[in-house]
Structure formats: structure tokens, C-alpha cells
Amino acid sequence: MTGNGTGADPLGIARLLAISTQALESARTPAEAVEKLAGALDEEREARADENAELNRLLREWVRNLRLMAPLLPDHHPSQTPTLGPYPRRQDLLRDFAEHSEQYQQALMHYLDALTGLAEDCTEAFRAELETRYPDQLDQLIDDIAELDHDLLLAQWQAIAEPRYEQWLSRPQTQASIAGLINAWSALTKTLREIADEWLEGLGLPSSRGLDDLASELQRQRRRHREEIHSLREEISELRAALTPKQAGR
Amino acid sequence: MATKNAQADLQTVLKRAARLERAPAPVTPSTSVTETDNAALQRYGSADNPPVLIVYSLVNRPAILDLSEQRSVIGALVRGGFSVYLLAWHPPGMARRYLGLGDYILGDIADATAWIERTHQTRPHLLGICQGGVLALCHAALAGAAERPVASVTTLATPVDTASADDQLAQLARNIDFSGLISATGNITGQGLASFFAGLKPFALGPQRYGALAGLVDADDEALETFMRMERWMYDGPDLAGQAFAEFAEAIYQRNALARDELVLQGQPVRLADIKVPVFNAWAEHDHLVPPAAASGLDQLVGGPCTNMALPGGHLGLFIGAGAHRSLYPRLMDWLRNSR
Numbered sequence: 001m002t003g004n005g006t007g008a009d010p011l012g013i014a015r016l017l018a019i020s021t022q023a024l025e026s027a028r029t030p031a032e033a034v035e036k037l038a039g040a041l042d043e044e045r046e047a048r049a050d051e052n053a054e055l056n057r058l059l060r061e062w063v064r065n066l067r068l069m070a071p072l073l074p075d076h077h078p079s080q081t082p083t084l085g086p087y088p089r090r091q092d093l094l095r096d097f098a099e100h101s102e103q104y105q106q107a108l109m110h111y112l113d114a115l116t117g118l119a120e121d122c123t124e125a126f127r128a129e130l131e132t133r134y135p136d137q138l139d140q141l142i143d144d145i146a147e148l149d150h151d152l153l154l155a156q157w158q159a160i161a162e163p164r165y166e167q168w169l170s171r172p173q174t175q176a177s178i179a180g181l182i183n184a185w186s187a188l189t190k191t192l193r194e195i196a197d198e199w200l201e202g203l204g205l206p207s208s209r210g211l212d213d214l215a216s217e218l219q220r221q222r223r224r225h226r227e228e229i230h231s232l233r234e235e236i237s238e239l240r241a242a243l244t245p246k247q248a249g250r
Numbered sequence: 251m252a253t254k255n256a257q258a259d260l261q262t263v264l265k266r267a268a269r270l271e272r273a274p275a276p277v278t279p280s281t282s283v284t285e286t287d288n289a290a291l292q293r294y295g296s297a298d299n300p301p302v303l304i305v306y307s308l309v310n311r312p313a314i315l316d317l318s319e320q321r322s323v324i325g326a327l328v329r330g331g332f333s334v335y336l337l338a339w340h341p342p343g344m345a346r347r348y349l350g351l352g353d354y355i356l357g358d359i360a361d362a363t364a365w366i367e368r369t370h371q372t373r374p375h376l377l378g379i380c381q382g383g384v385l386a387l388c389h390a391a392l393a394g395a396a397e398r399p400v401a402s403v404t405t406l407a408t409p410v411d412t413a414s415a416d417d418q419l420a421q422l423a424r425n426i427d428f429s430g431l432i433s434a435t436g437n438i439t440g441q442g443l444a445s446f447f448a449g450l451k452p453f454a455l456g457p458q459r460y461g462a463l464a465g466l467v468d469a470d471d472e473a474l475e476t477f478m479r480m481e482r483w484m485y486d487g488p489d490l491a492g493q494a495f496a497e498f499a500e501a502i503y504q505r506n507a508l509a510r511d512e513l514v515l516q517g518q519p520v521r522l523a524d525i526k527v528p529v530f531n532a533w534a535e536h537d538h539l540v541p542p543a544a545a546s547g548l549d550q551l552v553g554g555p556c557t558n559m560a561l562p563g564g565h566l567g568l569f570i571g572a573g574a575h576r577s578l579y580p581r582l583m584d585w586l587r588n589s590r
Contacts, residue, residue, distance in 0.1 A: 151256075154457060162453040169450070170418065179425035186427060189434035211344065212436075219348035222287065223516070226357050233364075 011055050012048070019044055031073040038066035093195050100188040107184035111177045118168045122161040129160060259467040263474070267463075270471065270478050277316045278325045280336070284365050286358040288349065289337040291365065295328035300401075301366045301374040302327055302586065304336045305359060305389075307381035308494060309443060310487040312336055314569050315379070317483070318476045321570045323579065330583035335374065337362050341488030347436045349491035351385070351498060352516035359389040363400060375401045375586055379569070380540065383408025384502060387522060387548075388515060394524035394553070402589040404530040404582060405548065407540045407568050410522075411509035412502060414543035418450065423503035432492035440487030448484070450538060455484070509551060523553040528589040532559040532568065532578055539565045557585060 006012075023040035027033035045059040071081060083091045127138075133156075134141055141148060168174050197207035280292040304324070306312040315323040315336075327334045337358060342349055366374045378386025383405035390403045412420035432438065448455045466474055507513040513520040529552050533545035542560060549556035561578055563571050568578070 151461075154461065158453050158457065165452065170421065172421075175422050176425055178422060179427075183425075183427045183430060186430040186434040190430065193434065208436075212347070215345045216348050218345060219350075219353070222357075223353065226287070226353075230360075 011052060016041070016044065016059075029073075031070050034066050034070040034073065038063045038070070041066075090198060093191060093198065096191045097188075097195060100184065100191050104181075104184040104188045107177070107180040111181045114168075114174055114177045118164065121168075122157075122164050125160045125164070126157055129156060256464050260464040263463050263466050266471070267474055267478055270475055276313070277319050277322050278328060283335075283369075284362075286337065286361045288342070288346070288354065289339045289358050289362070291362050292336045292338050294324050294334040294336070295332065297333055297369070299331050299333040300372065300586075300590075301370045302332045302334050303359075303362060303366060303374040303376055304334065305376060305378045305382040305386040306336065306339070307379055308339055308354070308385075308488075308490055308498075309381055310440075310483060312338060312379075313479060313483045314566065317479050317570055318472070321572070321575055323569055326575065326579045327583065330579075332375075332583070332586065333370070335362065335366055339488065341440070342437060342491040344436050347432070347492040350493045350516070351388070351501070352518075354494060355385055355388045355392070355515055356518070359385060360393075363389070363393070372590075373399070373401045375404065375589070377404040378406070378408055380407045380565075381409070381498065384410070384498070384508060387508070387525065388513070388520050390527065391520045391522055391524045392515070392518055394526055395521065399525075399527045402528045402530070402586065403525060404532075404586070405545070406532050407534060407537055407545060407565055408531070408548070409502060409540045409544040410551065411506060411547045412544050413506050413509065414541060416541050417503075417544050418541075419539060420503045420506075420544075423499050426499070428496040428499045428504075432496045435492065437492045438490040438495045440489050441485065443490065444485045444487050447539070509547070522548075522551040525552040526554040528554060528585075529556040530559070530582060530585050530589075531556055532561065532582070534563050534565055534568045535560050536563060537565040537568075 019040045020037055023036040024033050027036045041059055042063045045056055045063065049056060083095070085091075130141070131138055193208055197209040200207040201210070278294050280294045282290045283293045284291045304312070304315065306315070316325065319325060324334055324336070339358075363374055363376075376386040376390055378384070386403055387405065387408070387410070390400050393399050409417075409419075415421075463477070466477065501507040501513055505512060508520065508522065511519075511521050511523075529548065531545065531548045533540065533542055535542055537545075546558065546560070549558055559578060559581065561568060561571070561574055563573060568574050
């Protein structure tokens with residue numbers, strides 16, 4: 001964007017501050033905040049390329065420093081740095097753990113948001129229903145809750161909540177959030193198992209990976225035996241069938 | 251209002267329920283006649299009658315088929331003059347997490363039908379329940395292709411075509427990474443799966459179900475026992491072998507592979523058109539787990555005659571409902587007698 005400077009603010013500093021604030025507010029974590037701030041300032045710098053060359057140079061320098069700073073923050077996305085040095089498999093696992101942990105938190109948050117939306121929708125509809133049924137008496141009713149007909153209230157709550165729940169469950173967004181949560185949990189749990197396996201195997205102890213290998217091998221053997229028994233049975237029946245006419249002919 | 255009387259009634263019922271055995275003996279007596287790799291083959295009734303092999307789902311236990319004397323599917327078939335066999339699946343331990351659908355179908359079901367054929371000198375009728383219906387159809391298709399067909403196939407509440415928009419399980423399953431899930435869990439716990447199913451109908455299975463418990467205060471022990479049997483059946487299901495679970499969810503619910511003729515079991519293609527023997531297909535009109543659209547199209551896919559029957563009610567009504575025991579099972583037994 002150009003033409004940001006005014007008489008009182010010839011370099012357009014107010015706008016730089018405004019877009020910086022906007023970028024920082026849209027981030028959830030420190031590393032993301034720094035990344036977003038750098039991105040917003042760089043975009044603004046490019047848009048002002050034809051304006052003040054000195055300001056452009058300073059902004060470029062500032063953006064470069066911000067981008068150098070982001071990986072030092074604890075929530076920096078680890079896939080943005082390569083695996084270097086010894087024990088690469090262990091490094092990969094730790095990196096996966098950090099990533100999957102964050103993805104699980106996000107999936108859980110997404111699911112809980114959806115669930116909260118449903119709960120709020122049901123509660124609001126329930127309140128509206130009570131207000132219609134008992135106009136001007138709601139506060140009094142809440143005070144005298146022990147005297148209320150609990151069965152009737154429960155039936156009213158179910159009549160309101162059940163269809164809303166079923167409708168909520170059939171929405172593609174809800175189904176996607178449930179699947180997202182299950183998938184994120186699976187990935188995190190699998191990584192945790194692999195990390196535990198690394199340590200157990202390092203100590204010379206049995207690991208779940210080792211037991212999986214055994215289970216897989218056992219199943220392969222069972223299948224092989226079943227196929228062999230099956231072909232032996234077929235062979236026996238063929239031999240029997242071949243013998244029977246000969247015996248009958250004697 | 252929930253009166254003090256109602257609360258006292260509930261307390262009384264709960265105390266009586268706590269005294270009842272949580273795992274009472276089955277209603278219809280049975281004998282374990284042989285073992286397959288992953289199941290015990292149980293026989294109910296005389297060994298001299300025509301054999302019917304029940305293939306039950308890998309989810310939950312078959313107790314629902316023999317919940318009470320008045321509402322026992324197994325009891326009805328025995329009284330109707332059939333020798334009833336049931337493959338009672340052994341819950342897989344972690345060492346069997348790699349059991350696949352093919353192991354159950356090409357192994358256990360094939361072994362059980364071969365044993366019954368040797369013993370009875372005749373091929374059995376297959377009766378598949380829910381997911382077990384899919385297993386039964388797969389076996390019947392493979393047996394048909396190998397020209398060793400079963401006598402007939404019956405499917406009750408069986409998901410065959412999961413492409414319809416009202417198939418809630420298929421919709422929920424669509425974006426789940428099942429291979430990823432089982433690499434985290436190994437097997438799938440029965441109790442976890444029960445919670446998932448309860449989450450589809452939390453009101454009916456929560457406040458409504460337990461709220462009605464106080465009404466059983468004057469009921470006899472048998473009614474309370476039936477309630478507790480149902481409770482146990484719903485929430486104490488066996489664990490599922492991880493691989494079979496993922497294969498089923500991916501093939502049936504994500505790829506709709508059975509209806510599309512794309513299912514392959516250990517290298518063997520499964521084609522429903524290879525089922526040339528008579529098929530009897532029944533479903534419930536208000537089934538939230540296997541909606542009518544998922545079950546009703548089987549007649550278009552099999553290669554032989556197919557008799558359809560839709561019943562009012564939900565999923566479980568097909569097995570324990572008074573209507574089903576009045577109309578479905580008498581008709582099914584007549585059909586079985588004429589299908590050979």
C-alpha cells in the first residue's frame with residue numbers, strides 16, 4: 001500500500017504500528033506472533049518499495065532479524081529446521097512429538113469449541129422454552145427449584161437437546177472435528193509409543209514394537225498353516241474320490 | 251415431579267439389580283462341539299435337524315440372540331426344528347492384533363461350515379447378524395465362486411451399501427485414519443467402542459433408559475435380569491482385532507467395497523453376484539446403525555433370488571422385539587425349510 005504518510009506522519013509509522021498490532025493479535029503463540037509480524041511488515045515494505053529507500057532498508061533489516069529470532073522461541077515449529085548430527089531417528093521422534101502434541105491440542109480445542117456451541121444453543125433454547133411456559137416467573141422458579149417437577153423438566157430438556165445433538169452430529173464440520181481429534185490423538189499416541197520403545201530397547205527391555213513384530217509373524221505363520229492344511233484336505237478328498245471308483249470296480 | 255417415592259423406588263430397584271448375577275447362564279443350553287482358530291462352535295438343539303450356522307458380529311457378544319426365553323432368536327430356531335450352530339468368537343488378545351477379515355472368513359467360517367457339512371452330510375444355512383452378515387455374505391460369495399455353495403444365506407441388519415447420505419456411521423468414519431488409530435491402540439477395546447455407540451444416542455441410552463428403571467420396582471426378577479443382561483451386552487463387548495477392525499471400517503464404510511465389488515480378501519475377490527443360492531434379507535425401518543438404505547439393496551447385488559423383509563423399529567428390535575418374534579422368525583423358518 002502506498003500513500004501512507006501524512007503531514008504529521010510522513011513515514012506512515014501509525015500504519016506500521018496498526019498492521020503490527022493486527023498481526024500480533026491474530027497469533028496464538030510467541031513464535032507465531034513473530035512470524036506474523038515479520039510477514040505483515042515485509043508485505044507492507046514491498047508495497048512501499050518506491051517510497052522512502054532508507055525506511056525500506058530499515059524495515060528489511062528488522063524483518064530479517066525477526067525471522068532469525070522466531071526459531072529461538074520455544075513454540076517454533078520444529079519441522080522448519082533440519083535434522084542434524086547424531087541420533088537422527090531420536091531427533092525426528094522428538095520433533096514429531098512436539099508437532100503431534102500441538103496438533104492434538106488444536107484438534108481438541110476445535111472439538112471443544114464445537115461442543116460448547118452445541119451446549120450454548122441447547123441452553124438458550126431451553127431458557128426460551130421455560131420463559132414461554134412460565135412467563136415472568138423464571139427467576140422465582142429457579143429460586144424454588146426443589147419444588148419443580150424434575151421429570152417434566154428432564155423431558156423438556158431432552159425434547160430440546162436431543163434433536164439438536166443429532167443435527168449437530170450429522171453436520172460435516174462436527175464429523176470432521178471428531179475425525180480430526182481421533183486422528184490427532186492416534187498420531188500423538190503412536191509417537192509416544194515409539195519414544196517409549198526407543199528407551200526400552202536401549203535398556204535391553206521388551207518393547208511394544210518387538211511384541212508387534214512377534215504378533216505379525218505369528219499371524220503370518222497361522223495363515224501359512226491354514227493354507228497348507230486346506231490344500232492337504234483338498235488332496236485327501238481328491239485321492240478318496242479317485243480311490244472310490246477303483247474299489248467299486250474290484 | 252420426581253417424588254421421594256420415585257427416588258425410593260429407584261434405590262430399591264438398584265439394590266435388587268446389584269444382587270443379581272451380572273453374567274447369568276445363557277437361556278438356551280448349548281454344547282461346544284469343536285474349536286476353530288478364533289472361535290468355539292456351539293450347537294443348540296438336536297444334531298439330527300437341518301443345520302443353521304449363525305455368524306455373529308465381531309462387535310458385542312451374541313447374548314442378544316438369547317436374552318430371554320420369550321425373545322430368544324436361538325430358542326425360536328431350535329423350537330422350529332433346526333440344529334443351530336453359533337461361532338462364538340474368542341476376544342483377540344494383543345498377540346492376535348493382526349487378525350484380518352480374511353482370517354475370520356477364509357479360516358473360521360470356512361472351517362465351521364466344513365465341519366458342519368462333514369457332520370450333517372449337508373451344507374448349512376448361513377445366518378449373518380449385522381457385521382456378521384457381511385462376513386457371511388463374503389463366505390457365501392467365495393464358496394459360490396468355488397462351486398461349494400452354502401444352502402442359503404440370511405442377513406439381519408447387515409450393512410451392504412454404505413453410500414447413502416443418512417448412513418451416520420459411514421459419515422463419521424469417512425475422515426478417520428483407521429490404520430493410524432490401530433497403530434496407536436493395537437486392538438480396539440470393546441468398552442471404548444460401546445461408548446462410541448452410546449454417544450450416537452446419549453439421551454435414549456442415558457436419562458431415558460435409566461430413568462425408566464424406577465418403573466421396574468414391582469417387576470419380577472426376570473424383568474430386572476433382562477435389563478441387566480442388556481446392560482452387560484451393551485457395555486461389556488469384547489475387544490476387536492485391530493487389523494480386522496480397520497479393514498472393515500476402511501472397506502465397508504470408507505470405500506463401500508462390498509457393494510462396489512471391490513473387496514479382496516487375501517488375494518481373493520469377493521463378488522456378491524457369485525451368491526446364487528436363495529437369500530433372505532431383513533432390516534429395521536428405524537435402524538440408526540444400519541439404515542434401510544444400507545441393507546435393502548442386497549437383492550440388486552446377489553446372483554440368485556432374494557427375499558426382502560422390512561420391520562418397524564430399531565436395530566435391536568430385530569432380535570428382541572415382540573414384533574420380530576411374531577412375524578420375522580416364523581416367516582424366516584418357513585423360508586429356510588423351503589430353501590435347499
